[in-house]
Amino acid sequence: MPGQQALSPFHTRTFLLRSYGGGRGKKAACFLLSTCRQTFDVEADDSLPPKPSLVGMSFSPPAPHSAEPHSAHTTPDALAKRVRTSSPIDTDDSSDTESTLELDADMPSFSRTDDSVDALMDESLKLDEAPHATIVREMEAWRDTKPRIGDTWYVVPAAWYEQWKTKPHAPAMDLQALCAPNGTLRELAPEEYVLVPTPVWDFLSSRYRIVGASLGFPVVPGSNGPVVQLVGKTVELALCTPYAPLVDAFEPFVRHGTLPTAQSDTRQALEDRVRAMGVPQQVRFFRLPTSLRAVALANRGMVSLSALAKYPIELVDEHTTSLELAGIDVRSSPDEPWHVPHGDQRYATRSSSTPALGLRGLANLGNTCFMNSALQCLSNSPELQQYFARNAHQDELNSDNPLGMGGALAMAYGRLVQSIWAAQQGAVVPREFKMALARYAPQFMGYAQQDSQELLAFLLDGLHEDLNRIHRKPYIEAPDWMGGSDADMVRFAQQQWDLYKARNDSVIVDLFQGQYRSTLVCPVCHKVSIKFDPFMYLTLPIPNTRKWRGRVYFMRPSSPTVQVDVQLPATATIADLRTKVSALVQAEHLVIGEVWSHHVYRWIHDYEPVCDINAGDHIYLWDVGTPFSLPAPRKTPSRFSLFARPERTVEEVENAYSPPPMPDLVCVPVFSCKADGVGRFGSFRRSLGEPFGAPFFVTLPRTLLHQVEGIQDAVERHYLPLSQQDSLEAMKQRAHAMGKDELFQLRVAVPSADEAMHRGDDASEQTTEDLAARASRGGPWPVLFPGAALYALWDSEVAEAVLKPMDRATWGPVSLIQDTDFQQGTAMLAEGRRRAPKLRLEDCLDEFTKEEKLGQDDLWYCPSCRAFQQATKKFDLWKTPDILVVHLKRFSAGRGARDKLDNLIDFPLTSLDLRDRVVGSRLWADLDMKPAPPETRLGDHVLKHDEHDDMVLADTPIYDLYAVDNHYGGLGGGHYTAYAKNPLNGQWYHFDDSSVRPVSDPESTVTSSAAYLLFYRRRTTRPIGGTSYQRLARLHSDTE
Helix, strand or coil: CCCCCCCCCCCCCCCCCCCCECCCCHHHCECCCCCCCCCCCCCCCCCCCCCCCCCCCEECCCCCCCCCCCCCCCCHHHHHHHHCCCCCCCCCCCCCCCCCCCCCCCHHHHHHCCHHHHHHHHHCCCCCHHHHHHHHHHHHHHHCCCCCCCCEEEEEEHHHHHHHHHCCCCCCEECHHHECCCCCECCCCHHHEEEEEHHHHHHHHHHCCEECCCCEEEEEEECCEEEEECCCCEEEEEECCCCHHHHHHHHHHHHCCCCCEEECCCHHHHHHHHHCCCCCCEEEEEEECHHHHHHHHHCCCECCHHHHCCCCCEECCCCCCCCCEEEEEEECCCCCCCCCCCCCHHHECCCCCCECCCCCCECCCCCCHHHHHHHHHHHCCHHHHHHHHCCHHHHCCCCCCCCCCCCHHHHHHHHHHHHHCCCCCCCECCHHHHHHHHHHCHHHCCCCCCCHHHHHHHHHHHHHHHCCCCCCCCCCCCCCCCCCCHHHHHHHHHHHHHHHHCCCCCHHHHHHCEEEEEEEECCCCCCEEEEEEEECCEEEECCCCCEEEEEEEEECCCCCEEEEEEEEECCCEHHHHHHHHHHHHCCCCEEEEEEECCEEEEECCCCCEHHHCCCCCCEEEEECCCCCCCCCCCCCCCCCHHHCCCCCCHHHHHHHCCCCCCCCEEEEEEEEEECCCCCCCCCCCECCCEEEEEEEEEEEEHHHCCCHHHHHHHHHHHHHHHECCCCHHHHHHHHHHCCCCCCEEEEEECCCCCCCCCCCCCECCCCEEEHHHHHHHCCCCCCCCCCCEEEEEECHHHHHHHECCECCCCECCEEEEECHHHHHHHHHHHHCCCCCCCEEHHHHHHHHHCCEECCCCCCEEECCCCEEECCEEEEEEEECCCEEEEEEECEEECCCCEEECCCCEECCCCCEECCCCEHHHHHHHHCCCCCCCCEEEECCEEEECCHHHHHHHHCCCEEEEEEEEEEEECCCCEEEEEEEECCCCCCEEEEECCEEEECCCHHHHCCCCCEEEEEEEECCCCCCCCHHHHHHHHHHHHHC
């Protein structure tokens, strides 16, 4: 595997799940559909007066004439479930739409750029014609239903719809061709469009990619019945001020249970509609939640100030997207105050009434503080803000990118940035952006608390894919690093970056993406593997200064149990615990396991972290007196292990596998049972009797493995420290007095094929064998071998008379040992002097770049050794971007618990100097490197090189902070806020959802233990942004 190199620690791509069910033949085709919204069966109320008619196109579908009866409750989702022939995956009509995973069926769009996918679609995923014809017939029946007032119908291109009717794998539906440049529906000829109801639209939009915003229009009263109004989307109006002319104008509508409506294409259309009612020139509109409609109807069209105070509302600017209910506020002259107090006048400038730009908060829609804080930090990124504010993104939309969102996310984010930086007051309600985000990222559906860093990662990656300038991505195999000088490595890193930019080039790459180097070294052949990868944000681990304090038990043959209290760093492993305990008890060869219910719950490996040990776990360390390692399971696990039964009985194991290699000394665990006691079943899988006591180990020489008397005597001597008698002879005499010839009987237990060593939880007549019978039977297998176990079957009366009772965790006498660190930590806790030490950002960078050894469960395949090795790895910063986002990894999870690190990280607000840490920039300066040629050849491909990338690498990596994303609370719940520096006035502000306040002392306020994401901007004299900056410069020159 020569292509396998260093591992990447960063998640620089967020992918949507796009898949089809598959199988052999046509009957294996499977429809995976999103749950369609139900259309309520509500009859039109003819008693209501018709809504005001608007001049324009309208449509009234004919009466149903389908040959088959059509039920209003038969959704396309249910239809698809009914008509599929044989599918491995079932759908559920009752599934919640909020939790339904949205699977794109726009896979045919891949065929434009990938011939292999096109061939796959033509051959492997060809759907049956009969089911598709049935779906088309049902869709046509839905179209023939009579529209009801209040329903929404959608405009679909007629050419696309006709193609879809005959060919299931239709291309993406392009709605932009039906719209004017301002995004509204243009005047269409009847043959250019068809109208479909909501269930049909939900079915089509869930299976095919939509280019552009959906074109939904309401059903309104018409002269000959309900019609679909296509003039423009209408919005209902409500009063927020008791202005008499408006109250009189609303009276006829309210009396009939409706509200006046207006076109919502533009804000000007709203003003024209309201001024026609006789209002003065001073008018403004609020975006109201639809729940206030009932309040307005019950109060003569009025919404009181007390009702408005319960909801986050925002002023309507020139964008009227998703506006359904608009509140009207009027005043007679500019000198009079508005009736509705909205916004904070503290941020208005002294010289004019225009508020300062970029200081609008974001309303919390319900646990969306994680989104608001990240958006405010990005909004104050000067170059990115200018890029969207000047609409440069509209010229770079890549709607055909299968990894993107058809440009919807970029457009929604652009409108949000323009609203935040509009010369208005009051909070912005990011409803449209939230809806666009949830459509393509199901994890952000609903209103549950989410992680701000995950939102930022998806947003940056989504913006990159929506704005990717590469429309056809070439496949170029990346070469391996073959060695060379430092100058050769610099050129190799440039080549790797050019390879990446041949497939990825956007404003996000220009501003946010850097490059790091990962190095792996084989400990056997010293093979060095070097790989260069991009990163979009820098995840820094926080040095864990916490301590793990625990209690373990040490058992040695013929000695009492020892309780050992130890204190270790929270990042320590079981190997560190083994070393500490070995030094305290003077024992070198230890076996570690967790004991529960008198058997070993699990054998613990050296690479496991000690933080996975909980306070209630009983951890035992047994001294076996000889070097010991867990044997490997005879049956290696596979992906089909869940369905395969491993060999468990003695006969099955011996017949299926060869005898194991035998060391000079064999260590086996011994488990104690009362043969005449109540057996255990269920999770214990026991039937030999009632278990008791704690397991212990016995070490036997190979020459003694076939001698029953020698094995019996060795086990008996291990019971002596646990006995109520002083000698072994006294124990046997007590048993003889009770009519027993022996203290106990021994049985040999064989581990199942998928286990390394027997844990004492599977003891039956089939999985064990009497020791004497096993020794007399002979055969190629030894009586005892590494991984086997012994069961001592006691008579209940003898066990109670001879052995000491077991405490909750220990058996027999117990002594105590505490290490020095544990004693000092106890004293500090008693005095209340233990505090988390203060860390610096440099400490986190040291933690990121320090050399580590891979764990046993994370081995690297060395192409030179042709084997998996426990290599050492190291990460180095090679090239940092102009905008550096630092993610402080405060959240961690283990086997027993999840945790958050609240350490205070001291990070600089200015002059973050990374010159000694960015290896590529340092080598560029030391070697006096020259810019690379504009084009280089790699095999049959020509790689273009951007000189801006050399400028970024050669620039001094010194940064200034401009935003911080904070998280307060823990894993169970919390709150996000943001600090950001306004790029216009240089003032720091605190953004807490809708609230925006200036920060008087940034040095002492911005730096806190809640800092989660840090946003740094490079201090430089050159223009930042590369291609994006050049595009902005051209737009600026064209404007002038």
